[in-house]
Amino acid sequence: MSAIHSSRRLLLLGSSWSRRVSTAWSMPLRAKISNPVFLAKAEMATAATADHDDVLFEVNRAARIVRLNRPRKLNALNESMLTKLTPRITEWGKSDAAKLLIIRGEGGKALCAGGDVAALLGVPPTKSTGFFTKEYTLDYILATYPKPIVTFMDGITMGGGAGLCMHTPFRIATEKTAFAMPETLIGFYPDVGASFFLSRLDGELGTYLAVTGERLNGFDAYFAGAATHFVPSEKLKDLEARLAELDTVEDLTGSRKYNAVINNAIDDFQTEVPVDYKFFYGGDKGKTIDACFKFETMEEITDALTKAADAGDEFANSTLDTINLRSPLSMKVALAAVRKGKTIDILETFKDDMFIASKFMTEPDFQTGVSYRLVEKQNGRADWEDASNVDITKFWPKGNEVPESLQATFAELDQLGHDRSAEEVAYKEYPFHNSLPTEKEVEQFVLGEARNSGPFLATKEEVIEYFLVEYRGKIGVREKVAEILDRKTQIVKGHEDEQLINWV
Template identity: 45%
Template sequence: MLLRHSFSRLPSPPSWISRFPSPAMPLRAKVTNPAFQATASISTSVPIPKELPGDEPDDVLFNTLYGLRSIELNRPKKLNSLNGSMARKIFPRLKEWEKSHLANIVLISGAGSKALCAGGDVAALALQNEQGEEGQRASTDFFGLEYSLDHSIATYSKPVISFMDGITMGGGVGLSMHAPFRIATEKTVFAMPETTIGFFPDVGGSFFLPRLDGETGTYLALTSERLNGVQALYAGIATHFLHSSVLSSVTQRLSELVFPDNLDLPGRLDAVNKTMAEFSLEEPMLLAGGLREAIDRCFKFNQVEEIIAALESEQEQKEWAQKTLETLSTRSPTSLKVTLRQLRLGKKWGISETFKREYDIAGNFMRHPDFVEGVKARLISKPARQAEWQPATLQEVSQETVDGFFATPENQQGLQLLSEGDYNRYPHERFALPSEAEIEKFVRQSRSARETIQHFVEKSGQKEGVAEKVSEVLARRTTIGQNGLEWR
């Protein structure tokens, strides 16, 4: 437990010191908790990507503040969209910091006030794909680079924090979702918008989306629906909700944490979590009640046609169902079918298999006309227009076509990851709000509503948002029986 370990604060440094390492930091501790044995150092057997001639200068900024190492995506005019140049700069730094006894925590943020990262630079990829097979292969290589970076973050041996301040979509989600701490603010706009451009929710979406409560992940993946602010916390995307005005103070506090030499990784994560909790806020939950019931009711099927039929028959949330049907009608039919299959299969994939499988799927999408058409229609054409999908209807997308997206494309080698770490559930998932599955397990022990709420509030260390979420789940999923709460 955190209280059994001491950690202290250092005096505030002058601003000029941020580019120099702190002279007094503890040695890295051994990882002794079995839950974190899957976390592995970045491998040395696969070459670490390095910068190439022609890579943009200063598109990523790196800074040091005592024990904190920061990665700032620095393309604000492009909403910090991730490209190969940025990824190639980040890899060596992660490797360096993982070895360093002076580096305690890694922080990922975005320059400017609008976005952490609005996604990958797909406009450049679409134009590249038009060059034929060579361009498509180069685009696929970018996704391999991106997925390897995401996997390295997912299995990193030190605490990683992402400030999801502003737009956090696509590639920005990949840099955030696999970190132990994901900080939403009032400016957060989360989405996986891939089906709007003839693609699929990648960057590990196969792993985290099916593991969200109920059919929330399926809904977000197929519709590209946005979650604003605190709603990312309640959905399980973020681990904390803070006001953007305190991020600089949080950064300062994190930099001042000094860990004892014998404190293992889980203990260090607990210390970071306690620091975050001091700044947390609470606001009402929107993706709840009847709407959540409708999402689970309509998106539980394994065929897109069945989901559409359920939406057409929906009576309790008619307005929402109609809006959702209109949204789905504009999405790539191929993307919808591949995405639904991806989510159902992804429930059983470990984190390593996830990125390897997604690499194959991405390679096949680079060879499919919908990706170029979707990017041109939505992101390049001025004004944006409705894409002309090939094929144009769900009925024309055969089972054979969907199956083909999950095969390794010809002349494409499998993805080689730079870390050997693997797991089937996030080892740091306890820092998010309790899941419905956790609440159900506790309720089935015949607990009262008051006892259930109290249990999870105390377990979380009085975390903001816990009582609200547990109360909502109990109201929606339980009834009062002779022996107390009964799950339904």
């Protein structure tokens, strides 16, 4: 598609802020929450008391702080932690004194390395499914929380750890961040609402990350949009203290202005772009990802990668090696989930996850992968099942029989948001956008289709300057927009002297 505009006048307007309505949850606050979603079953009570310090809770002025405290297990989530987290976080969501929630991990190595799935080996499918429904219920509560949440992605942030942070409006990456959804390597699939957040990353990057389980390290997590800010690890303590001081601000919880105040406070702690920084998945790698992962089947993706590798593309070749280690079934479900995730709302996403997880608990690949990777700690290719003739539609609730237990859980999720608007509890786009400009935004501006873009052709520098103003000079904007333009635009014929560009 080509821009046909000729006027080159550039309109520079201030950034607009996303908005979330802060209607209070109607469920009454009780010392013991009676809703079935939050009830700790007898079998969990013992686990909850076994390690009473695996989650720490703190009140600091305006802030309510959650500290995941299993450093030897890289803060991996277990039932004990979920039993504590859900009612306390829900309680704080209703408290007038609580202005924002901060989630971080103790030990300096991880926010959370994921769910403790190794503990699910050999247990009945109903019990393991129960663990996942509790985990996804917590993730959904965070995704629809009536107050701002700031998560510190300091260290390993994978699987269940991504579920705790990726649906929140403020996600802080550090130089130690290692973000990934590595489930296809253990015979599972990218859960915790990953199909929603991965499908909304630039181009086909989210598809690539879902299928391969590869990482975004450090600044790359910020550049790709997995994080909204980048703050050095050594500054997190001071940032936490600064956020707690925001109780001096007028009570604007959930409002547009209050979120802007939080965003600006975090911006003050950001560091400059690392010297000589280049996005790992940018340039030619980004082109390969977009060209090869745009298809609807794994067979087509593999064929495209093979052709690229045969033509001398080393990244395509290494990606084929990566895919070969993953569960074929897991990759097929991951691909289908990301494709569907782009079209559905956040509530349906988590219902799908609950159903898909229940199906995987009866699949041999899950037992094989978890045992091979997490228990035996092997690095080769596990003995996966042949998935060439699998009908993956069986992994989605639509058109399939939903067990009564899951029907009850679905009803409980609906009840959580029954008194709130759809834009709060069943949105199709995140209510907040505090990260760097997206590829789609840049494309719309170059084509003259964006809000206030005006009828013009522009140079690369003019496009960059527009976004610098629109994003108020946010760290990394220049580098992010420049990388997109280098990869996705070309100079228009007849305007070589002026260097005017168009999208390709």
